[in-house]
Amino acid sequence: MDSYTVLYGVIGDPIRHSKSPVMLNRAFREAGINGAYAAFHVTPDTLGEAIAGIRALDFRGLNVTIPHKIEVMKYLDDIHPGAKAAGAVNTIVNEGGRLIGYNTDGIGYVRSLKEEAEPSLAGRRIVVLGAGGASRGILWALAQENPAKLMLANRTEEKARELAGAFASEFEIEPVAWTDLREACGSADVVINTTSVGMSPNADATPIDPSWLKPGAVASDLIYNPLKTKFVRDAEAGGCRGHGGLGMFIYQGAYAFEYWTGQAAPVGVMREAVMASFT
Ligand code: ATR
Numbered sequence: 001m002d003s004y005t006v007l008y009g010v011i012g013d014p015i016r017h018s019k020s021p022v023m024l025n026r027a028f029r030e031a032g033i034n035g036a037y038a039a040f041h042v043t044p045d046t047l048g049e050a051i052a053g054i055r056a057l058d059f060r061g062l063n064v065t066i067p068h069k070i071e072v073m074k075y076l077d078d079i080h081p082g083a084k085a086a087g088a089v090n091t092i093v094n095e096g097g098r099l100i101g102y103n104t105d106g107i108g109y110v111r112s113l114k115e116e117a118e119p120s121l122a123g124r125r126i127v128v129l130g131a132g133g134a135s136r137g138i139l140w141a142l143a144q145e146n147p148a149k150l151m152l153a154n155r156t157e158e159k160a161r162e163l164a165g166a167f168a169s170e171f172e173i174e175p176v177a178w179t180d181l182r183e184a185c186g187s188a189d190v191v192i193n194t195t196s197v198g199m200s201p202n203a204d205a206t207p208i209d210p211s212w213l214k215p216g217a218v219a220s221d222l223i224y225n226p227l228k229t230k231f232v233r234d235a236e237a238g239g240c241r242g243h244g245g246l247g248m249f250i251y252q253g254a255y256a257f258e259y260w261t262g263q264a265a266p267v268g269v270m271r272e273a274v275m276a277s278f279t
Contacts, residue, residue, distance in 0.1 A: 006035045007057065008260065011042040011050055012065035018254060019274050020063055026273035027257050030266040035060070046070065051075040055097065061260040062092040063253075069133070076101040085170075086137030091256040102116030104255035105248070109222065110253070112247030117218045118190060119146035127176070127188040128152050129207050130195035132160040135223055138194060139163070150175045151184050152177060155195070185212040191235075192220045198229040206230040206231040215239030222248055227278075250274065 010020045018039050028035040042050040047068055052075075054062055064072050069088035073079055076089065077098040083089045096188035114121065115208035126147045128135055131154035142150060153176040164173035176184045185191050185208060197207040203226050210231055213219055221233030224245035232242040254265035 001036050002034070004034055006033070007059045008035055008037040008061045008063075009040050009059065010037070010063035010065060011040045011047075011068060013041060013043050013067060015039045015041045015065070018065070019249070019277055020243065022273050022277045023227050023250070023253050023270045027253070027266055027270050030269045031257075031263055032263065033261060033263075035261075041150055042068065047071055048075055051099070052120065054092070054094065055099065058094065058097075061256065062094075064090050064092065070092070073101055075099070082107065082137075082140065085140040085167075088133060088137065090181070090252065091259060093259050102255075102259060103137050104252040104259070106139075106141030107144075108250075108252030108255050109138050109179040109248040110141040111251040112245060113190070113192075113220060114145075115251070117220065117241055117243035121147050121190070123148045125149045126151065126190045126192065127181070127184050127185060129155075129181075129191070129193045130154055131163045132194065135194040136163060136166075138192065138222075139167065139173060140188075143167070143173075149174060151188070153178050153181050153184065157232050181208050181268065182212045186214055188213070188217060190218040190220060192222070193229070193231055194222050196223070198231050199223045200225045204230060210234035210240070211238050213238065213240050216241070218243055221245050224249060246271075246274070 002204045021037050021039050024037040079101045083101050083103035086103040091102040091104050093100045124147045151174045152160045160175045164175045193207050195207050197205050213235050217240050217241045219232050220243035221232050222245040223229050228244050236242040250271050254267050257265040
């Protein structure tokens, strides 16, 4: 680092578990960019001051994580349509003093799904489990791929109907009752778990019975702790193709890197850096 170093970071509460600094600093080094990325513990009561600090210190970029992804939007100068649709911002680009909010979670997830499991989603039948914050951005990003059918199920069914309704003017999402999932999953090419079911320490749980998926279908999970959930493991044992959540994390960071630097992200070394930090 020297007096030309361009600054980046991530804000959240909590934040010390974040793998983003390890991943992005490795990316800058690999790309020969004089940048530095740090993690900042910012609580909700100081969010506005933190964003003012970004402007004052002329940070080029910032990632935003839980619990600030929605609240941060009011401090920004512009919000990208994809982030508006997702209803949340996870990446800020400082364009000469104007702070622009993006959401790279949903598109990062879809890029990971295409790179690692299913190269083309066009014409596919997709079931999304869960209608929480993560689901919203992923639905929007999936819809951009022109699937044949996008189905959404949530334990609390009203939330699935509401979320499907929120996108009704842009694209069609079919709400599916949780009790009808067996049939929906049996006819799906891709089933995606966006719920927290199966996350450590409850790693023995699955959101649905993985044997409902047809052989050859993709079983995808946003969870990356554990790296391979029971849902994905059991589906693979039944002849499905598994896809874990780590790729979503890597590619949301890859898009952020690309928005900030204008260069292709060195995805391989970013993944290596994250994997090494687990051991
Ligand atoms: P995130 O922002 O990560 O999506 P969230 O907004 O808290 O997290 O959403 C959690 C999701 O997991 C919700 O869809 C939730 O379903 P409900 O809306 O019915 O609460 C889902 N979820 C949590 N525990 C679940 C369980 N035991 N079975 C099924 N779904 C569950």
